[in-house]
Amino acid sequence: MKIAVLRALQLGDMLCAVPALRALRAEYPAARITLIGLPWARKLAARFRRYVYDFMEFPGFPGLPERACDVAAVPRFFREARKRGFDLVLQMHGSGEIMNPLAVLAGGQRTAGFCRPGHYCPDPERYMEWRDEEHEVQRYLRLMAHLGVAPQGSALEFPLSGEDWSEWTGIGLERDSYAVVHPGAQLASRRWPPERFAQVADALAAEGLQIVLTGSAGEKPLVETVRQAMRSPALDLAGLTSLGGLAALVARARLVVANDTGISHIAAAVKAPSVIVASGSDPKRWAPLDRQLHRVLFHEIECRPCKHAACPIGHPCALGVSPEQVSREALSLVECVA
Missing domain, CATH: 3.40.50.2000 (Glycogen Phosphorylase B;)
Known part of the structure; x- marks a missing residue:
């Protein structure tokens, strides 16, 4: 099984997603889990090799503040994502107003994540309502539970070499x-x-x-x-x-x-x-x-x-x-x- 986790954010955001990654790996021990993130996160993905199999650099996109969009790289990114043939793309970047269409364009057989009421929802069965005041760790554990993935605790991790x-x-x-x-x-x-x-x-x-x-x-x-x-x-x-x-x-x-x-x-x-x-x-x-x-x-x-x-x-x-x-x-x- 090939799973993409789309979360192109900064250090604290990434660490808050580790409990969800841990649960995902426990549920699918043989899965190839690819983290799609900002350039700096390539080394972080390598540090979490126990949960993350591979890394793809997200080139940015108009309207997203985390990095300047590399316009020339955007088509290449989506071609590469579709070439990888993901079975599941998890939109774990945020509430989805911009990212949900991008998750679909990554070409996975299925996508899941969050959306706000009245906004584009790629799959009503696999997407959940975004709650502004929800704790970031609990939010993505809730998504895992919704997808049938059992939690493995809420503790953060940072492996040291x-x-x-x-x-x-x-x-x-x-x-x-x-x-x-x-x-x-x-x-x-x-x-x-x-x-x-x-x-x-x-x-x-x-x-x-x-x-x-x-x-x-x-x-x-x-x-x-x-x-x-x-x-x-x-x-x-x-x-x-x-x-x-x-x-x-x-x-x-x-x-x-x-x-x-x-x-x-x-x-x-x-x-x-x-x-x-x-x-x-x-x-x-x-x-x-x-x-x-x-x-x-x-x-x-x-x-x-x-x-x-x-x-x-x-x-x-x-x-x-x-x-x-x-x-x-x-x-x-x-x-x-x-």
Whole structure:
């Protein structure tokens, strides 16, 4: 059996789909499961070889924001998809207004996924109603159950390799001796102010934890702003870790403090305690399911989830969460998991 999973999204989105992939593999152990995703996800698919057999790069499409559409590559993509002869194409990208027709054009014998009432539904038997407030992990397990695929738990995963652990060893930190503070997020509307991260980092440092600042290479200026605002010394690893190295770093941390972004889901996958500030995001949909190990703080506001890359009204959802609140939760969690 050949199954395509269409989910051309970012890191956190992909990790939230792992429980569904796990269930799918358990139900169809001999199936050739192909992940159709963004270019960066090719390495992620290789990391999840136990569930994913192959990878196809999605070239983008007009109206989808995740990547600029490679117009010349679109016809080639659909020709290749049809050539592969999928038995089932799972539209696991979202609510389907754009993606459902694309799932059909991939040429599978059957498709399944989600759709909104009043919008195109390729197969009323295999497509389910999209619920905006449903948790992302539970959403795709619900789809699996609808298709007769038994769940295999809701826990996230992030397999770590020997190279990942070697990278962590090379940093020279001791297990549980440090806190990871990650102030970045892809969208400015999802970022808590850097000076507030600095205040929380100082509070953790005062309790004897070494502070490790992380981020992508593009987030180095943001991370430097946090470091400059701190009174305590910090190890700045922005742009210096691979994805696997970052996950290993998180796995051995005493605590992670971050925005509601990919690293929150890494922490959940490796079971690292975390305090997450959800600024413009929707906690009901994205917060880690284990609320004991992962504390999520947010300020309720009518415009959540935010539709803007940068807040146009002064970012009240972020400013409504104080550094004192985050510090209290962080110190409480450190004590609980000691």
